[in-house]
Amino acid sequence: MKAKILLQIENAQVKYLGETIFQDLNFTWEEGQQWAIIGSSGRELTAFLETLRGTTHIPEGKISRPFSNDYTNQKNEEGRINSFRDLMAYVSQQFRFRNKSNLQNFYFQQRFNSSESDEAATVRELLTENSQGKSGNWTLGNVAELLRLTSLLDESILKLSNGETRRLTLALGLLSQPEIYLMDQPMTGLDVESRAAFGDFLKTIICKGIHILITTSPYEIPDGITHIAELGEGRISRTWKKGRDHFSPIQQRENPWDLSLLQTLVSTITPFEGRVIDLKNVSIRYGKKDILHQINWQVNSGERWLVKGKNGSGKSTLISLLIGENPQAYAQDFWLFGRKRGTGESIWELKKPIGFVAPELVRFFPANQTVRKVILSGFFDTMGLFRKTTLEQESKANDWLSLFKLETIADLPLNRISLEQQRWTLLARALIKSPMLLILDEASQGLDDSQRALFKMTIEKICAFSPISLIYVSHYIADIPDSVNKTLDLGLKN
Incomplete structure (x- = not known):
């Protein structure tokens, strides 16, 4: 019995941000397949995902999305506005938070200022907002547990580390109850332990019926992926099943700089x-949580x-002290370029x-x-x-x-x-x-x-x-x- 096609691109020319990215692009995604897309151009990888989402311009060729046919037919009969995107989640690399007034007007220092973090929602509030009116397998509770967010639920989203923010964006995608889940380089910003656990996360959601497509490095293809496609020279150059070592190492570019x-x-x-930096027993706390505890560190010139x-170990908080963005620096024994803060x-x-x-x-x-x-x-x-x-x-x-x-x-x-x-x-x-x-x-x-x-x-x-x-x-x-x-x-x- 022939597998059901979920999505198909046929002989497509694709324009992204005004530039032709793909010529004669062909891709078929069948039921049961979980894809990793690799390639030497991050721009092409992102453009491929945007094409699946329908946000690029296709002057030639076509793209079809049979996975959404039953849903859109039903909604059309009910006279309700709908889109195939209703069944699709997407985690990009440029996720942007908004404040409680739904305005994207945070400034960088705000993430380190306790008195101003109330302008941002907590993790719980953001997850709750994005789960309203959408029933399915995924609830705030099981998503928070799966992505290790339970202990962070009452934290301001501005206080999260880069890796914690990445896990939050993955959780938000699940709460949309998707059938198709697209992720652009989802393991970036994750520590070694979190990257190792990412395959378990994928296998868990695949078992619940979600189909996965991610862009990633050929050296970081997680468990759960069944098929791999390689982008190159404006098209998919080849595809194969995971487990067959058919990819070639990414060719290093010659130095382009003068x-x-x-x-x-x-x-x-x-x-x-x-001495450039001198920290003596520096401690930073938010509420009852110690972020840095009695850090001693000296950096000499050069x-x-x-x-x-x-x-979550405090790297971003430490950096915030060094660049002058953390108001708690003034209460510390902390010297920068020979001058006490x-x-x-x-x-x-x-x-x-x-x-x-x-x-x-x-x-x-x-x-x-x-x-x-x-x-x-x-x-x-x-x-x-x-x-x-x-x-x-x-x-x-x-x-x-x-x-x-x-x-x-x-x-x-x-x-x-x-x-x-x-x-x-x-x-x-x-x-x-x-x-x-x-x-x-x-x-x-x-x-x-x-x-x-x-x-x-x-x-x-x-x-x-x-x-x-x-x-x-x-x-x-x-x-x-x-x-x-x-x-x-x-x-x-x-």
Whole structure:
């Protein structure tokens, strides 16, 4: 008996964000198949998911979704508005929270300020809101238990770590009671333990009748997946059943940067003469929960450190202290660039010698901020450009745009470019002011293997060309630059 087709793409040309991404795209998804999609281009992987969701333009060919026929026919007979998307959940890499007024106007510092976290819903409130009016297998209780959110139910969503936020987005998808569940790089931001458990999560929801399709690295294909497809050169190049080692290692891209220009740009970085960071018995608590407990840590000029620990171990909170965003810093014995916090320094004086990159920063720039404006905002340490710039600053921004091949998209809004382009934009923003300390918090998270390798190489070159001090946060050993030779493990007692 021939398997039932759930979804099919036939000879499709696909345009995504105004650009032709696929030519002659063909894909058939049959009942019982659970797919992992791999490829060398993160942009293609995301565009493929958006095509399944119906958010791309298909000028040639067609896509059909038989899995939703019975549902849409029934709703049409009842005279009710409906869509195949009613049966589909999607977890993207750019999930955006809204506040209790349904406005997306959070600012980055707000996640660390206890007095302002009430503007955001708790985990329980968000899950409850998204479960109303939708009956099925998935309830707030069993979803929270499955995704280890039970102990976090009364936490503000702004207080969650990156990994906890990822688990929350997976939970929200389940509460929509989907038949099809699409996930774009769902294991990014998860610690080693959580990534290992992800296969168990998939198998549990597959047993409840959900069909899964994820984009992922060929080296991170979880249990539960039955079939693999490889994207390349604007189409699906081949498909096979999991268990047959038919994928080829991702080819590393040649270095595309003008290294002499990179060296020139970072040659203006000067070292700090003395100890960059000095934490003495630093403790941070929210309510009754200790996030950091008696941390002692010293970073000398020019040192390159890895900060590691499980999701929720306090990495993001530690970084918030360093970048001046956590108000509890003033009550701590904490020295930065030879000056004790809380001795009269302004937030701008504190930020000036520090460059910072984290994927979630993208969520906090106003929608009208272009790539060029975001890079220029690095001079002023603001989440967007709100003042006039000098010719010298404009010239330096043009150099960074040129280095990272961003000239053609310089005047596009940040939220309309690819994840990879966003990362280079944020890195240029962090470096444009020649900081003495660079902090990278999961900065290559969500990129594909070749993009992550390029990001690692770029950081290695920056360290080789300059005396910059580096704090690097990552769950992935392969992403850590070779120049990093010291480790702070927040999972260990200090």
